[in-house]
Amino acid sequence: MKMPKLGVGTFRLKDQQAEESVTMGLELGYRHIDTAQIYRNEADVGRAIAKGGVPRDELYVTTKIWTDSFGPGKLIPSLRESLDKLGLDQVDMTLIHWPSPKDEVPMAVYMEQLAEAKQLGLTRDIGVSNFTIKHLEQAIAVVGADAIATHQLEVHPYLQNLEVRAFCRENGIALTGYMPLAYGRVVSDPALQAIGQKHGATAAQAALAWQLGQGIAVIPSSTKRANLAANLEALKLRLDADDMARIAKLEDGGRIANPDFAPAWDA
Template sequence: MQMPKLGAGTFRLKEQQAEDAVAMALELGYRHIDTAQIYRNEADVGRAIANSGLPRGELYVTTKIWTDQFAQGKLIPSLRASLDKLGLEQVDMTLIHWPSPKDEVPMAVYMEQLVEAKQLGLTREIGVSNFTIKHLEQAIAVVGADAIATHQLEVHPYLQNLKVRAFCRERGIALIGYMPLAYGRVIQDPVLQDIARKHGATAAQVALAWQLQQDIAVIPSSTKRANLAANLKALTLRLDDADMARIAKLEDGGRIADPDFAPAWDA
């Protein structure tokens, strides 16, 4: 199946909380679940998937390879371990979670292993996450743009990442925006609240629709059934050009995910 444009993220969700959140999402109709090795919840996600009883072909599951698994000979065993935890023979998408800190492991080492994982049938598609334009160029030089299905990056009204998005668009790399609600900041935003009133929606739905209308998939997370259900309504919310222009003006460089090992971001 193709990647659903609205998925359920699992960042910071652990154990029963993660399992319950994914179970609720699947019950409500979500078919795209996003996890990662570093989240330490792949087994919890796997239990929710198994207990859902849904046919495997109806689900799109993404995981991400952590930076300590980049060295030669490590990536593929780590992905096999992720599959064991998830209870799956194959994931739909495997991403490099971050470029190697300080570029200690050469790009070719881990990208070539990722391609091999696809060739082995461990993943249907491959992609990257949190890459700068420089890192994207390096990855493309190793495996080609056609091999990179997706780039997952932080996108919300306060950090729109226009340069990186344009680079990906030009090369046919699909986009997934994480932290689309900016950890709840959008809910209190007066501009988004005003647009929401106009459409009989919520500020969160407006923020999600803003990305979806730009053909950016989104993976918001929640442990509350009401929020998970409400987020789905963003799929049918249509913002007009004036709405989109007002939201575009909210950019203020408000990056949230910026750990000490992050690359030098594009301005």
């Protein structure tokens, strides 16, 4: 099963809120669920999956390994724990959530463990998240570009990450964009509102369609059923060249995810 282009993100959703969001998503037809160890909601996501009754081969589940499980012998046990919480024998995608802070753990140590997890059948595919071009080059040197199924990174109209995206395309690495709605900033953007209105859609749908139209998978999150349903409609929206060009001009370096352990970003 290929990764569905539109998924349910669960960042910052906890406990019943996370479970209900995933439950609603599955009811609406979503088949791609994104979680992570650091979100502390894998068990909540697992309950929603069990309750949803969607056949396992129709569901695409992603989780991410946190930085405290990068050391020798740590990654695979941590992934097994994630599987226990999710109630699954295997996830579809396992990502390295962030490169090791200050590169304290060598890339080869955790990428080799990630590749081993795939060999053991704990995950169907592997990938990375929040990597710079330098980190991507290092990862490719360890496991090969063909082994890296996706790079998940922050992408929205205000942070388009063009250089990293170009590098991924050149190396055959698919892209997944998180925070595609820039924490709601797109909703009040006049340009996106105008583009949405032109197509009988919303500004949020226009922002999602902008990414989808470039072959980037997106994982917006919401606790509201109406918003989850509206996001799905973005799959039907086709923006024209003028729309795409107008959105391209919105870039302003508006990075949102920039914790103190983040790498030195590409310009």
